[in-house]
Amino acid sequence: MSGDYGKNPPLSYNSYLRVQDLINLQDCRSDPAHHDELLFITVHQAYELWFKQVLHELDAAIIFLTNDKVSSATRAVHRIVEIEKLLVNQIHILETMTPISFLAFRDELNPASGFQSMQFREIEFSSGLKDESILGEFGSDPFAHDRLSRRFTSPTLADAFFALLERRGLTVIGTNEREKRGRAILEILTHFETRYEEFQLAEALMEHDEYFSLWRSHHIKMVERMVGAKRGTGGSEGIGYLRTTLEKKFFPELWEARTYLDSDHGRSGCPFAGQ
Numbered sequence: 001m002s003g004d005y006g007k008n009p010p011l012s013y014n015s016y017l018r019v020q021d022l023i024n025l026q027d028c029r030s031d032p033a034h035h036d037e038l039l040f041i042t043v044h045q046a047y048e049l050w051f052k053q054v055l056h057e058l059d060a061a062i063i064f065l066t067n068d069k070v071s072s073a074t075r076a077v078h079r080i081v082e083i084e085k086l087l088v089n090q091i092h093i094l095e096t097m098t099p100i101s102f103l104a105f106r107d108e109l110n111p112a113s114g115f116q117s118m119q120f121r122e123i124e125f126s127s128g129l130k131d132e133s134i135l136g137e138f139g140s141d142p143f144a145h146d147r148l149s150r151r152f153t154s155p156t157l158a159d160a161f162f163a164l165l166e167r168r169g170l171t172v173i174g175t176n177e178r179e180k181r182g183r184a185i186l187e188i189l190t191h192f193e194t195r196y197e198e199f200q201l202a203e204a205l206m207e208h209d210e211y212f213s214l215w216r217s218h219h220i221k222m223v224e225r226m227v228g229a230k231r232g233t234g235g236s237e238g239i240g241y242l243r244t245t246l247e248k249k250f251f252p253e254l255w256e257a258r259t260y261l262d263s264d265h266g267r268s269g270c271p272f273a274g275q
């Protein structure tokens, strides 16, 4: 395991993963450094690394779908879901910090906030939830604004999904886009055995939406436990604002279709009955 390699030492674990750089990226602002600030920074940085991986998979899933590689797209979304399960659980590590410990360095964070997480917004945009007002919030951060603008004008995972269904002749009936999409989902949910590939993909997308939403709920509970109804460091009302985000959905049609699904499919209005 050791030897004289001159100027070119062999690749090592630490050099490949750039561990020296990585463990030097946690700059505590409290002085003297508060014990729990390292945890606070580490948890947030770990989130950002996983967000990067989620975006990598999202981009791949969109390309796979565009090229009709449905199983590969589904696999990519499954990986996203597994990461999201971890992201929900990661909140509990932060909850080991007591509220009074957090208050000891919270003021140092002003006016920074998770609200400004560029990659979180990129995930929202590329999944299907674009919001121009959010884009506007990044006006003073050209790097983030540039990345978000590109995603704002690019097809989303939801676009790629419905484009696939259209190519497969599933979005033909309905008076408007929403109805056509809804009926396509009903067809998939009803005939899940014959439409198994589409069904598995739709379920994976649903899980992506569900776990992202579960993260939102857990985050709110953690925020309330930590700071009650105090205003956020980003300037919002805090939990009051966060609660308004709970109903956000990447694929509203997937959720809505459940309402119109019936076991009498075919006789009671299935647009695809008999096909």
Ligand code: HEM
Pocket: 043, 044, 047, 048, 094, 102, 112, 113, 114, 115, 116, 117, 120, 219, 222, 223, 226, 227, 231, 232, 233, 234, 235, 236, 237, 238, 239, 241, 242, 245
């Ligand atoms: C002690 C821990 C935390 C507290 C007290 C907290 C508090 C808050 C508050 C009050 C907001 C509303 C915006 C504002 O006015 O600041 C917010 C938003 C947000 N936080 Fe946290 N947060 C914590 C941890 C985290 C962690 C670990 C993440 C992981 C990345 C995170 C990500 C976000 C995101 C993405 C938003 C924007 C949500 C949206 O607009 O939909 N936060 N947070």
